[in-house]
Amino acid sequence: AFTYRASRVPDEFREARWLVKRYVPGADKVVSERATVNWPSLARVVHASGSFGHPVLKALSPKCKAKMGPDGALWVSTFSGEGHINPVSDLYSPYYSAEIFRSEDGGRTFEHRSHLEYPADGVTYPYASGGFSDNDFAFMPDGSMIVFMRSNWYGTTGEEQSPMYFARSTDQGRTWSKPVKFTELGTCPQIAQLRNGAYAVMYGRPGLFVRVCEDDAGLKWSDPVELLTAGDRSKLANHPKAEPSFHDWDGEC
Numbered sequence: 704a705f706t707y708r709a710s711r712v713p714d715e716f717r718e719a720r721w722l723v724k725r726y727v728p729g730a731d732k733v734v735s736e737r738a739t740v741n742w743p744s745l746a747r748v749v750h751a752s753g754s755f756g757h758p759v760l761k762a763l764s765p766k767c768k769a770k771m772g773p774d775g776a777l778w779v780s781t782f783s784g785e786g787h788i789n790p791v792s793d794l795y796s797p798y799y800s801a802e803i804f805r806s807e808d809g810g811r812t813f814e815h816r817s818h819l820e821y822p823a824d825g826v827t828y829p830y831a832s833g834g835f836s837d838n839d840f841a842f843m844p845d846g847s848m849i850v851f852m853r854s855n856w857y858g859t860t861g862e863e864q865s866p867m868y869f870a871r872s873t874d875q876g877r878t879w880s881k882p883v884k885f886t887e888l889g890t891c892p893q894i895a896q897l898r899n900g901a902y903a904v905m906y907g908r909p910g911l912f913v914r915v916c917e918d919d920a921g922l923k924w925s926d927p928v929e930l931l932t933a934g935d936r937s938k939l940a941n942h943p944k945a946e947p948s949f950h951d952w953d954g955e956c
Contacts, residue, residue, distance in 0.1 A: 706786035748784030798834025
């Protein structure tokens, strides 16, 4: 893949837009719109080969469900492509980065609010990492925000599992605590508030796990409950492989 500053690609690819499906009250219909995304450090990724047989520009899209914040704004997160421009240093990074946006006009325009950089150091943050990709965030009862971020990326590192990281903000996403390892694995984290008011995070691959928050700040979590074992069940597949990778394990995503 090749990464370019948005300012260096043809004009028709410079502007960031997301496809939005909007339900129109009273009309009982859904209309398609293009939301403007103001992403100052936007970089565009081009996949030069692969199954398409020709160069392909990677699409831009949000990666989690939109959430209504306590400020009345609509919030959503995504992550950069394979490589990005660090908005602080204005330098290229080969890792993914987590990004959070908010909209004050009902999802017609999104402004960039948060950038979470993977601080690779070869020790606490291994070089063999995808950076911060799949992520989800939540607004906590004490007024803070929390975010969980995936770091594994098998296609580029060969690592079948890598830690999931956690960070917290006390100023509505303007700044964040330094990300810390939350679990030894974690892909596609999803946070949900249950009917009883508790917050739960679900994550997996390999396996599927859920943990419940035990305080109002997102700092104390229960031990993981295993919903799907992390073991190899590929022999249960219709067409078992002699040497399966974890992608072939039955029940894994």
